Structures are given as C-alpha cells and as structure tokens.
Amino acid sequence: MIELQDLQKAFGEKPVLQGFTLKVRDAETMVIIGYSGSGKSVALKHIVGLLHPDVGDVIVDGQAVSTLDRDGLTLLRQGVGYVFQFAALFDSMTVADNLALGLRRRGLDEAEIEERVQEALALVDLSGTGERMPAELSGGMRKRVGIARAIALRPRYILYDEPTTGLDPVTSAVIDRLMVRTREHLGVTGVVVTHDMRSAYTVGDRIAMLYEGRVRQVGSVAEIQQTEDPVVRQFIEGRAE
Amino acid sequence: MIQAIGRRSISAVEAVGRVGHFVMDMVRALADIGVWARLTIVQMRRIGVDSLPVALFIAAFTGVVLALQASYTFTGAVPLYFVGTLVGKTMMLELGPVLAGLALAGRVGASMAAELGTMKVTEQVDALETLAYDPQSYLVIPRVLAGTLMFPVVVAFAIATGIITGWLTSLVLLDLSTQDFIKGLKLFYVFKDVWFGLLKSASFGFTITLVGCIVGLGTRGGAEGVGRSATRAVVYSAILILVLDAFWAVVLL
Ligand SMILES: Nc1ncnc2c1ncn2[C@@H]1O[C@H](COP(=O)(O)OP(=O)(O)OP(=O)(O)O)[C@@H](O)[C@H]1O
Ligand SMILES: [Mg+2]
Numbered sequence: 053m054i055e056l057q058d059l060q061k062a063f064g065e066k067p068v069l070q071g072f073t074l075k076v077r078d079a080e081t082m083v084i085i086g087y088s089g090s091g092k093s094v095a096l097k098h099i100v101g102l103l104h105p106d107v108g109d110v111i112v113d114g115q116a117v118s119t120l121d122r123d124g125l126t127l128l129r130q131g132v133g134y135v136f137q138f139a140a141l142f143d144s145m146t147v148a149d150n151l152a153l154g155l156r157r158r159g160l161d162e163a164e165i166e167e168r169v170q171e172a173l174a175l176v177d178l179s180g181t182g183e184r185m186p187a188e189l190s191g192g193m194r195k196r197v198g199i200a201r202a203i204a205l206r207p208r209y210i211l212y213d214e215p216t217t218g219l220d221p222v223t224s225a226v227i228d229r230l231m232v233r234t235r236e237h238l239g240v241t242g243v244v245v246t247h248d249m250r251s252a253y254t255v256g257d258r259i260a261m262l263y264e265g266r267v268r269q270v271g272s273v274a275e276i277q278q279t280e281d282p283v284v285r286q287f288i289e290g291r292a293e
Numbered sequence: 294m295i296q297a298i299g300r301r302s303i304s305a306v307e308a309v310g311r312v313g314h315f316v317m318d319m320v321r322a323l324a325d326i327g328v329w330a331r332l333t334i335v336q337m338r339r340i341g342v343d344s345l346p347v348a349l350f351i352a353a354f355t356g357v358v359l360a361l362q363a364s365y366t367f368t369g370a371v372p373l374y375f376v377g378t379l380v381g382k383t384m385m386l387e388l389g390p391v392l393a394g395l396a397l398a399g400r401v402g403a404s405m406a407a408e409l410g411t412m413k414v415t416e417q418v419d420a421l422e423t424l425a426y427d428p429q430s431y432l433v434i435p436r437v438l439a440g441t442l443m444f445p446v447v448v449a450f451a452i453a454t455g456i457i458t459g460w461l462t463s464l465v466l467l468d469l470s471t472q473d474f475i476k477g478l479k480l481f482y483v484f485k486d487v488w489f490g491l492l493k494s495a496s497f498g499f500t501i502t503l504v505g506c507i508v509g510l511g512t513r514g515g516a517e518g519v520g521r522s523a524t525r526a527v528v529y530s531a532i533l534i535l536v537l538d539a540f541w542a543v544v545l546l
Contacts, residue, residue: 154424
C-alpha cells in the first residue's frame with residue numbers, strides 16, 4: 053500500500069503540492085489526472101524518494117520514505133518500477149542494456165536477464181530492437197521501451213507517468229491493455245498519471261484529480277464519470293469553459 | 294554593498310558545505326564496489342584516450358620552447374648543458390602537470406559536466422536512482438577515481454615527451470651534445486621532482502573530475518543549462534588547478 057500523507061512541496065516561492073493526500077490500495081490501479089503543471093509528476097517522484105516533501109510523508113508498505121537510510125531506499129526502489137514521462141532512456145546504451153541494467157542490480161544471472169529482456173520487449177511489441185540505440189527510435193517506441201524497462205523488473209508497484217501521451221490511438225490502446233494485463237497477471241499495484249481520459253477509464257480502478265495542490269475528488273471510475281463537481285466535470289469532459 | 298558581500302560570503306559557505314556533502318556521499322558510496330569497479334576501468338580508458346593526444350601535443354611544443362628560451366637566457370654566461378637541467382626540472386615540476394591539467398580541464402572536465410548535465414536534465418539520473426543505483430557509485434566514483442589514477446599516467450607521458458623534444462631541439466638547433474644534455478638533466482635531479490609532479494597531477498585529476506561531476510549533476514534547465522555547466526566546470530577547475538599548484542609549492546617545496 054502507498055500512502056501519500058499531506059504532502060507539501062514548493063519550488064522556491066512556488067507552491068506545487070499543498071496537502072496532497074492519497075491512499076493507493078494493494079493490487080489496484082490508481083489514476084491521477086490533473087492539468088498540465090499541476091504537480092502530477094512531482095507527486096509521483098515523492099513516492100520513490102526522488103523528491104523530498106517540505107511537509108508530510110509517503111508511506112510505502114508501512115515504512116515512511118523519509119526515514120529510510122541508503123540501503124532502505126535501495127530496497128524500496130527495487131520493488132518499484134518507474135515509467136518516466138519522457139522515457140529517460142540511457143542514451144549511451146542499447147535498448148537491451150537499458151532493460152538489463154536494473155536486472156543486473158538485482159543480481160540475476162545473465163541467462164535470466166536475457167530471457168526477461170526479450171520477454172519485456174515482446175510485451176511492448178518491440179522484439180528485435182534490442183540492439184538499437186535509443187536515439188534511433190521514434191518517440192512512441194522510446195516510450196514503450198521505458199515501459200518495458202519497468203515491467204522487466206516484475207516489481208510490486210509500477211508508477212506510470214503519462215504512458216500514452218503522444219502515442220497514436222492504436223498504440224495507446226495496446227499500452228492500456230498491457231497495463232491492465234500487467235496488473236492481472238503480476239498483481240501489480242499501479243499509479244498512472246495521465247490526462248488521456250479514455251486511458252484513465254480503461255486502466256483505472258479509481259481516479260483521483262489533483263487540483264491546486266490537493267486531491268479535488270477521488271472515486272471509482274463510475275463515480276468520477278457521474279461527478280457533480282464542476283472542476284472535475286470540466287476536466288473529464290475537456291471543455292474550455 | 295555590505296549586504297551584497299554578506300550574501301556572497303553566505304553563498305560561498307553554502308557552496309563549500311554542498312561540496313563537503315557531495316564528497317561524504319561519495320565516500321559512503323565506495324561500499325558499492327561491485328557497481329563502480331568495472332565502470333572505473335571504462336572511464337580510465339576513456340580519459341586516457343581523450344586526454345593523451347592533447348597532453349602530448351602541448352608537452353612536445355613546450356619542450357622545444359623551453360630549450361630555446363633557456364639557451365637564449367643563458368647567453369653564454371651559464372654553461373649550455375644547463376638547458377637540460379631547466380627543461381627537465383620545469384617539465385617535471387610545473388609545466389608538465391599544470392599545462393596538461395589546464396588543457397584537460399577543458400577536454401575532460403567540460404565533457405563530463407556536459408554528459409552528466411544532459412543525463413540530469415533528461416531525467417536519466419532519476420531513472421538510474423529508480424533502478425536502485427546510487428548515482429554516486431554509478432557515475433561519480435568511476436570518473437573521479439579514473440581521473441585521479443589516470444592523470445599522473447598521462448602527465449608522465451607528457452613530461453617524457455617534453456624532455457625528448459627539448460633534447461632533440463638542443464641537439465639540432467643548439468649544438469648541445471646528448472651527453473651534455475643528460476649531464477644537465479641529471480645535475481640537480483632528485484626523485485622528489487618526479488613524485489611531486491605526479492602527486493600534483495593526481496590532485497588535478499581528482500579536482501577536474503570532481504568539479505565536472507558536481508557541476509554536471511547540479512545542472513538545471515535544458516540544453517542551455519548543459520552549456521552553462523560545461524563552461525562553469527572549465528572555469529572552476531582551471532582556477533582550482535592554479536590555486537592547488539600554489540598550495541603544493543608552499544607545502545611541499
Ligand atoms: N525540479 C524542479 N525544480 C523547480 N520546479 C519544478 C521542478 N519540478 C517541477 N517543477 C515545477 O512544478 C510544477 C509541477 O510540475 P509537474 O512536472 O509535476 O507537472 P505535471 O502535473 O506533471 O504536468 P504535465 O502534465 O505537463 O507533465 C511545474 O510548475 C514545474 O515548473
Ligand atoms: Mg508530468
């Protein structure tokens with residue numbers, strides 16, 4: 053279980069999170085929606101200790117992230133896969149090495165690493181690209197490699213930062229299905245940041261909207277679809293006014 | 294005005310504190326030997342390949358100039374074989390390490406700052422952390438260790454090159470025999486000349502790579518930030534090399 057407790061985070065004078073509280077239950081997929089620049093990526097980074105809150109804390113499996121020492125943080129991170137918004141592939145390595153790096157850290161033997169790399173690439177429909185360099189891939193392909201890199205770890209938690217933004221509708225649907233399957237097969241707990249509402253409805257068990265640094269509303273897909281809250285309504289319907 | 298000075302001194306103290314923190318984290322990360330050992334070899338090869346041509350090029354011409362200037366300065370008042378003394382001592386003690394250091398601050402320091410800066414702004418450093426790697430043990434230690442170990446090697450070759458071109462110059466342009474050049478070279482030679490020069494080079498290598506890493510990992514703001522970091526790394530390490538050079542002269546000579 054991941055609990056974000058009253059997170060507050062400002063960059064300089066600019067407050068981004070102002071009391072963000074959210075519970076993600078085991079084996080569910082929580083979708084976080086919100087306007088561009090509202091702090092969704094910032095919130096996600098707090099979960100793995102890439103950013104530290106000014107106030108509040110993140111509790112993962114009963115452990116407060118802020119209290120973890122170096123080894124504790126390493127252990128936590130070994131259980132979490134992170135899909136970055138802009139893929140964040142290591143551009144000095146081949147695609148296969150990008151996937152293998154995290155597995156090597158977990159001490160798997162080379163045969164198993166190779167097997168997992170191939171399997172993960174197949175899952176995102178990129179078999180045969182293992183020897184390519186990230187710079188030779190299209191944006192959408194890079195994104196899928198980023199997802200494969202997280203899935204290959206077979207983590208307990210996966211955090212997806214806008215996994216379908218910038219992909220064509222069919223590839224988006226493939227990625228959505230992949231996220232659903234990952235949850236069903238591996239029992240992964242997921243947090244998905246997105247503003248693609250179709251994707252949110254497909255993969256989410258529950259949806260939370262981040263607005264002005266706080267959770268505006270959180271509820272099941274059905275509850276969000278029938279919301280009375282004008283702010284949430286406007287966002288999910290994508291109206292300009 | 295006083296306020297401005299105050300602000301400056303506070304930020305200077307903060308900067309020193311940050312560097313101290315960084316170095317402490319680095320020392321702690323030495324525990325991950327399985328991570329950094331192999332990468333250090335890779336970096337050593339890279340630093341060697343990157344810096345040897347520049348360092349040798351500079352040393353070769355410095356040797357020529359030193360020999361000619363020495364003979365010009367002596368004008369017959371001092372026996373000509375002192376050319377060997379001057380070329381040897383100057384290359385080993387000062388110009389070998391410092392000129393190579395300054396050149397490599399541009400070559401190695403800038404490229405490290407740009408590389409790590411790019412990784413930082415494209416979130417590759419964050420990605421590394423989420424894969425449970427400590428950037429200190431994966432990125433910093435291999436570079437700093439490789440710099441500290443490889444610079445003395447590069448400088449040793451540079452010193453040898455400078456002495457050889459100084460000797461060739463003496464032979465061809467100054468009518469100094471090989472025996473006399475070597476006589477001069479040996480005249481005031483003490484073993485300290487060598488280790489002093491190499492110790493200095495190691496400290497330059499440490500400084501250049503450490504500055505490159507700190508500045509690189511502190512990069513903010515896209516391509517422009519990466520460019521700024523590269524420049525900054527060169528400026529800081531060039532200044533530090535000159536300061537360190539004076540420091541070693543005061544402490545050890
Ligand atoms: N490291 C940082 N330093 C300073 N400001 C930051 C940093 N990271 C994020 N911000 C600021 O925090 C705010 C929220 O950023 P964040 O990336 O979380 O937005 P987001 O909700 O993910 O938006 P998008 O949907 O466009 O990705 C932005 O205004 C951004 O400028
Ligand atoms: Mg974002």
